[in-house]
Amino acid sequence: MTRFCSPFELPWNCAELAAWSICGMNHYRQGGVRRLFVSMTRANLCITAEGPDEEEVFHKLVIQATALDVMTKTARAAETKGSENAR
Numbered sequence: 001m002t003r004f005c006s007p008f009e010l011p012w013n014c015a016e017l018a019a020w021s022i023c024g025m026n027h028y029r030q031g032g033v034r035r036l037f038v039s040m041t042r043a044n045l046c047i048t049a050e051g052p053d054e055e056e057v058f059h060k061l062v063i064q065a066t067a068l069d070v071m072t073k074t075a076r077a078a079e080t081k082g083s084e085n086a087r
Contacts, residue, residue, distance in 0.1 A: 011058035012040070016065050020047070040065075 012022055016039065025041035036057050038049040045068055049060035 011054060012038075014058075014062065016062045017058070020061075020065060024048075 011017070012026070020040040020042045022038065023041045023046070024037070025065070026037045027035065028035055029071075032082060033052060035050055035052055036054060037048070038057050038061060039046060039048040041047075047064040047068065049057045049063055051057045053062065
């Protein structure tokens with residue numbers, strides 16, 4: 001698995017998640033295996049991931065945050081282009 005954050009920084013402080021805020025974090029056991037659940041929010045968006053270890057969970061969150069950033073930028077570009085064409 002690719003490490004997105006420096007091993008010396010908290011995973012939620014990496015560049016891809018810097019604009020996001022943790023709104024829920026919980027450790028629990030399922031079938032005797034310790035798992036982590038994390039939910040993060042930014043504006044009206046929410047991303048959530050869970051898994052057996054911190055690296056996997058934050059890897060999933062970085063992927064979701066990056067995908068939402070791309071979708072948001074694409075939607076804004078389309079809106080800008082649409083408004084320019086309407087003139």
